[in-house]
Amino acid sequence: MPSYRVETFLAREATSECAAREWRARSAAGELRRQGVMVRFDRVIRVPDEDACLFVFDAASASEAALVAELAKLGPFRVVEDARAAAS
Secondary structure (H helix, E strand, O other): OOEEEEEEEOOOOOHHHHHHHHHHHHHHHHHHHHOOOOEEEEEEEEEHHHOEEEEEEEEOOHHHHHHHHHHOOOOOEEEEEOHHHHHO
């Protein structure tokens, strides 16, 4: 299954907000799985120097990764296929 990065803006001083977003992302992925959507939360990557918080999901498509991001209220966001996962 492909992996997708959901890239979000997050000011470097907002570390507690990154943890809150991670909890929402995990919860949203679990809820969608219970509904039959094949999506799995993989990890979160905090990049404070770039004011970014990246969420990696295994999903059948970019639209399913966007669906979990919307449900988790991660927006605004951008979905990008994780090239490292696609190469393996």
